[in-house]
Amino acid sequence: xxxxxxxxxxxxxxxxxxxxxxxxxxxxxxxxxxxxxxxxxxxxxxxxxxxxxxxxxxxxxxxxxxxxxxxxxxxxxxxxxxxxxxxxxxxxxxxxxxxxxxxxxxxxxxxxxxxxxxxxxxxxxxxxxxxxxxxxxxxxxxxxxxxxxxxxxxxxxxxxxxxxxxxxxxxxxxxxxxxxxxxxxxxxxxxxxxxxxxxxxxxxxxxxxxxxxxxxxxxxxxxxxxxxxxxxxxxxxxxxxxxxxxxxxxxxxxxxxxxxxxxxxxxxxxxxxxxxxxxxxxxxxxxxxxxxxxxxxxxxxxxxxxxxxx
Numbered sequence: 001x002x003x004x005x006x007x008x009x010x011x012x013x014x015x016x017x018x019x020x021x022x023x024x025x026x027x028x029x030x031x032x033x034x035x036x037x038x039x040x041x042x043x044x045x046x047x048x049x050x051x052x053x054x055x056x057x058x059x060x061x062x063x064x065x066x067x068x069x070x071x072x073x074x075x076x077x078x079x080x081x082x083x084x085x086x087x088x089x090x091x092x093x094x095x096x097x098x099x100x101x102x103x104x105x106x107x108x109x110x111x112x113x114x115x116x117x118x119x120x121x122x123x124x125x126x127x128x129x130x131x132x133x134x135x136x137x138x139x140x141x142x143x144x145x146x147x148x149x150x151x152x153x154x155x156x157x158x159x160x161x162x163x164x165x166x167x168x169x170x171x172x173x174x175x176x177x178x179x180x181x182x183x184x185x186x187x188x189x190x191x192x193x194x195x196x197x198x199x200x201x202x203x204x205x206x207x208x209x210x211x212x213x214x215x216x217x218x219x220x221x222x223x224x225x226x227x228x229x230x231x232x233x234x235x236x237x238x239x240x241x242x243x244x245x246x247x248x249x250x251x252x253x254x255x256x257x258x259x260x261x262x263x264x265x266x267x268x269x270x271x272x273x274x275x276x277x278x279x280x281x282x283x284x285x286x287x288x289x290x291x292x293x294x295x296x297x298x299x300x301x302x303x304x305x306x307x308x309x310x
């Protein structure tokens with residue numbers, strides 16, 4: 001898939017020539033989305049290979065990375081001793097470098113000390129630019145101390161910070177973040193595990209504790225993508241692993257167990273990608289009204305004893 005690469009430099013050249021940010025970035029995003037969607041449609045019926053979806057999602061994240069960094073670099077950031085150090089950080093699912101067409105883009109704007117008027121203005125301008133180019137961004141603006149404080153009491157934020165990924169700005173400040181909010185810095189292994197287990201039980205109860213729902217939620221139903229993420233979160237916290245494959249190296253799972261997880265995750269990713277481009281929104285529920293269209297996209301056909309959606 002080396003041919004599936006995206007370069008934002010033409011958009012940057014337009015920005016420099018025209019003095020405008022929004023339209024070049026919107027065009028870059030539009031062209032990239034079309035290329036990614038076309039590639040998905042061409043490959044989703046290849047039953048002998050499921051792992052092409054991994055690179056597709058990584059390239060989607062790369063497109064957003066380039067867009068955000070480009071927008072950030074157009075802002076007039078003050079550089080004085082009186083202004084806080086600042087950096088832009090990807091967190092949550094986006095922090096993993098894996099992004100579906102309409103998934104939330106979770107960002108942390110990190111400061112080393114409380115915000116000042118001089119730096120608040122470019123922050124607001126940056127966020128307004130993201131809104132103008134139609135990016136669905138969830139963001140927080142926090143100091144390093146605030147991240148530590150809230151991460152100690154909120155397991156969701158602690159988990160998001162566990163997957164933090166540097167985008168641009170002060171790399172030294174980001175290094176301090178990883179040191180102060182990394183594995184076991186905020187939560188001990190046992191308490192982290194119990195908190196994630198409690199979350200999982202509550203989520204399963206919401207979906208009737210069954211993986212056989214006829215209209216499953218690909219992300220949150222039992223056996224869905226969130227359950228695989230729980231494995232990754234807990235082992236990342238306890239074993240300092242970065243992906244499922246490393247669980248084999250740590251002798252936590254066998255080769256066959258890792259293969260099962262990776263193959264099923266890739267398949268669920270394919271179905272979720274299809275659902276997003278079909279509904280044109282962040283939709284994870286495979287309801288009856290969408291099942292025929294998704295089945296047709298994958299090339300499934302009705303047989304005498306089995307419907308395509310089955």
